[in-house]
Amino acid sequence: MTTAASPTPQRQVPCEKCPLRAETALRDFSPEELEFVGSFKSGELTAEAGTTLLMEGTTSAHLYTVLSGWAMRYKTLADGRRQILNFVLPADFIGLQGTVLGEMQHSVEALSDMLLCVFPRERLWELYRNHPSLAFDLTWIASREEQMLDEQLVSVGRRGALERVAFVLLQLFVRAEQVNLTVDNKVQFPFTQQHLADALGMSLVHTNKTLRRLTASKAVRWKSRTFEILDREALTTLAGYQINDRQPRPFI
Amino acid sequence: MTTAASPTPQRQVPCEKCPLRAETALRDFSPEELEFVGSFKSGELTAEAGTTLLMEGTTSAHLYTVLSGWAMRYKTLADGRRQILNFVLPADFIGLQGTVLGEMQHSVEALSDMLLCVFPRERLWELYRNHPSLAFDLTWIASREEQMLDEQLVSVGRRGALERVAFVLLQLFVRAEQVNLTVDNKVQFPFTQQHLADALGMSLVHTNKTLRRLTASKAVRWKSRTFEILDREALTTLAGYQINDRQPRPFI
DNA sequence: CGACTTGTTGATGTACATCAAGGTACGTGG
DNA sequence: CCACGTACCTTGATGTACATCAACAAGTCG
Numbered sequence: 001m002t003t004a005a006s007p008t009p010q011r012q013v014p015c016e017k018c019p020l021r022a023e024t025a026l027r028d029f030s031p032e033e034l035e036f037v038g039s040f041k042s043g044e045l046t047a048e049a050g051t052t053l054l055m056e057g058t059t060s061a062h063l064y065t066v067l068s069g070w071a072m073r074y075k076t077l078a079d080g081r082r083q084i085l086n087f088v089l090p091a092d093f094i095g096l097q098g099t100v101l102g103e104m105q106h107s108v109e110a111l112s113d114m115l116l117c118v119f120p121r122e123r124l125w126e127l128y129r130n131h132p133s134l135a136f137d138l139t140w141i142a143s144r145e146e147q148m149l150d151e152q153l154v155s156v157g158r159r160g161a162l163e164r165v166a167f168v169l170l171q172l173f174v175r176a177e178q179v180n181l182t183v184d185n186k187v188q189f190p191f192t193q194q195h196l197a198d199a200l201g202m203s204l205v206h207t208n209k210t211l212r213r214l215t216a217s218k219a220v221r222w223k224s225r226t227f228e229i230l231d232r233e234a235l236t237t238l239a240g241y242q243i244n245d246r247q248p249r250p251f252i
Numbered sequence: 253m254t255t256a257a258s259p260t261p262q263r264q265v266p267c268e269k270c271p272l273r274a275e276t277a278l279r280d281f282s283p284e285e286l287e288f289v290g291s292f293k294s295g296e297l298t299a300e301a302g303t304t305l306l307m308e309g310t311t312s313a314h315l316y317t318v319l320s321g322w323a324m325r326y327k328t329l330a331d332g333r334r335q336i337l338n339f340v341l342p343a344d345f346i347g348l349q350g351t352v353l354g355e356m357q358h359s360v361e362a363l364s365d366m367l368l369c370v371f372p373r374e375r376l377w378e379l380y381r382n383h384p385s386l387a388f389d390l391t392w393i394a395s396r397e398e399q400m401l402d403e404q405l406v407s408v409g410r411r412g413a414l415e416r417v418a419f420v421l422l423q424l425f426v427r428a429e430q431v432n433l434t435v436d437n438k439v440q441f442p443f444t445q446q447h448l449a450d451a452l453g454m455s456l457v458h459t460n461k462t463l464r465r466l467t468a469s470k471a472v473r474w475k476s477r478t479f480e481i482l483d484r485e486a487l488t489t490l491a492g493y494q495i496n497d498r499q500p501r502p503f504i
Numbered sequence: 505c506g507a508c509t510t511g512t513t514g515a516t517g518t519a520c521a522t523c524a525a526g527g528t529a530c531g532t533g534g
Numbered sequence: 535c536c537a538c539g540t541a542c543c544t545t546g547a548t549g550t551a552c553a554t555c556a557a558c559a560a561g562t563c564g
Contacts, residue, residue: 075406077492083406100395106402128384135387136380142394143352149401150358154327154335156409157453161520192542201409203521208544224529224542240329413552444510455553460512476510476561 012044013117019067020091023180027137036131040123045116049190053116054095054108062118063095069114070190074198075106084199086148087111087172087191090179093141099124112190156201159240161210164200166238169220173229186228214238264296265369271319272343275432279389288383292375297368301442305368306347306360314370315347321366322442326450327358336451338400339363339424339443342431345393351376364442408453411492413462416452418490421472425481438480466490 013019015038020026029037045064047053053071054060071088085106088094098104099121128135151171155164176187197207214220219234220227229235265271267290272278281289297316299305306312308327323340337358340346350356351373380387403423407416428439449459466472471486472479481487 075402077406077410081410083409085402085405096391097395097398100392100399105399125384125388128388132377132380132384132387135384135391136377139348139387139391139394140352142391142398143349146349146394146398146401147352147357149398149405150327150337153337153401153405153408154329156405157335158329158333194542204543205522205545206520209520212544446510456511457513457554458552461552464512 012041013067014038015041020065020179026091030133033131033134036127036134040119040127041117042120043118045114045118047110047114047116049110049112049114051110051114052107053110053114054098054104054106056104056107058104059102060095060098060104061121063093063121063124064119065117066090066092066094067115067117069116070111071108071114072111072191072195072199073106073108082198083201084195086145086152087175087199089175090181093138095121096138096142111195152199161200161202161206162213162238163240164202165196165207165210165214166219166235167240168196168200169214169222169227170229170232170235170239173227185230185232186226188225189222189227190225264293265319266290267293272317272431278343282385285383285386288379288386292371292379293369294372295370297366297370299362299366299368301362301364301366303362303366304359305362305366306350306356306358308356308359310356311354312347312350312356313373315345315373315376316371317369318342318344318346319367319369321368322363323360323366324363324443324447324451325358325360334450335453336447338397338404339427339451341427342433345390347373348390348394363447404451413452413454413458414465414490415492416454417448417459417462417466418471418487419492420448420452421466421474421479422481422484422487422491425479437482437484438478440477441474441479442477 015021016034018026021029042062044067047069053064056075066088068090071094072084073086073088073094074082074084076082088108094108095104097106127138151167155167159167172189173182173187176182181187193207193211194204196211197204200207202210211222215222217234217238219231219238220229222228267273268286270278273281294314296319299321305316305323318340320342323346324336325338325340325346326334326336328334340360346360347356349358379390400423403419407419411419424441425434425439428434433439445459445463446456448463449456452459454462463474467474469486469490471483471490472481474480
């Protein structure tokens with residue numbers, strides 16, 4: 001496991017040309033907002049798959065926005081059991097929780113090679129003081145994350161294995177769609193069945209068997225990293241829920 | 253199930269004399285902050301046990317701070333399965349999530365008689381604009397809630413039944429302590445085993461049996477609403493975790 | 505007093521975990 | 535090209551934790 005990741009002092013993406021912005025993954029910013037965010041951004045970070053971006057029990061001086069790539073947020077128990085709390089996609093924000101307790105209460109690890117925007121946590125206060133609209137966006141983000149956790153908790157607590165698997169796959173697909181990571185009903189998933197198992201609170205073997213039941217239903221296909229939805233309605237039914245397409249996400 | 257709850261136009265608790273503040277459940281406010289919060293508060297709400305304060309799928313014009321009493325935040329699936337996401341105690345804030353999507357994605361129901369402070373959601377923006385320190389507190393709160401959900405997800409996903417029950421009881425006890433609801437290692441819990449089961453993602457019967465195993469270990473006692481910790485260290489060990497005592501909570 | 509809610513317990517069923525083994529794909533160095 | 539290693543997936547056999555069902559006991563409340 002790589003623990004450090006090196007900042008890249010090379011050419012950076014200027015905020016006004018942020019690829020996320022071009023994709024409408026973010027709300028529109030006023031020129032003032034855009035200028036502040038540009039100055040708030042202190043650099044970029046490239047990280048290889050497997051890099052630990054944030055570690056439970058440590059403090060981080062930085063906040064990040066994902067420009068590209070996937071990560072996972074997780075916790076581990078003393079004996080090694082792992083629970084993946086959430087997957088992190090482009091346009092997602094990480095590190096905000098550290099603001100509360102100082103120490104991170106979870107770890108974040110890159111699942112693929114990533115590019116991240118870096119912001120200094122120390123200037124967060126300045127954002128709150130001078131840019132209430134951005135501060136509001138941060139609350140919005142925290143609140144949205146909470147809603148995803150709520151759903152996840154319902155899944156793990158109250159849905160059966162097939163429902164659970166269908167639900168998480170559908171949800172991930174929808175999130176990937178929102179940041180234009182899908183091409184005619186296909187996505188590249190950078191994670192393994194083990195990751196899925198750890199997210200769903202199931203064993204690897206049982207996840208595998210459930211996955212085979214799911215693919216047997218012809219609703220989806222998932223082979224060597226490529227996930228494809230064949231019958232979206234069927235998948236939605238199996239998931240026992242219609243996922244609400246959320247509004248475009250604010251902030252950087 | 254009662255669905256509505258009536259506002260009480262009678263004598264209200266002035267913010268500077270907020271009982272929560274006296275108990276140091278909240279951070280200190282500057283006079284300016286205190287004055288704004290006082291004006292932000294639009295009333296009080298008393299609610300009987302069983303009252304639905306917020307309903308999934310509806311919108312609410314209000315935000316609430318709990319002054320006294322317990323509630324639960326939960327979601328239900330189409331077929332009636334219920335997952336309790338979190339318990340709500342005095343000094344907790346509810347309704348913030350509605351800010352994100354408009355519609356609430358979960359319900360909140362009073363477990364005991366309650367007294368709540370009411371704030372108009374429409375003036376939230378004013379808070380962000382003029383009182384960045386309070387805005388920051390709101391983010392803090394959202395972030396703290398997220399951390400509790402993380403823990404809960406780990407429990408339901410990766411801990412065994414005994415561990416789970418021990419953990420949630422210990423956590424509830426600690427939270428109750430923080431708002432002075434405990435008297436020599438005892439609390440009044442206003443909920444039933446069914447509620448615990450729904451919070452832990454377990455069946456009622458299995459929860460009951462696990463609870464009996466737990467009480468057999470002499471670590472705790474729980475009879476007719478009164479919960480008592482007899483051996484805190486033993487309970488902590490059973491929970492497989494030491495819960496970190498958090499800092500005092502900011503905002504109203 | 506019955507009616508109802510909450511807790512308790514045993515019997516039985518099932519969903520899931522664990523164990524063990526092998527299969528497939530993709531890399532490496534020869 | 536093959537031999538070899540490794541990472542990931544697949545599958546059957548077995549074990550166990552938990553759910554479901556059923557019945558009853560103990561309050562509590564009208």
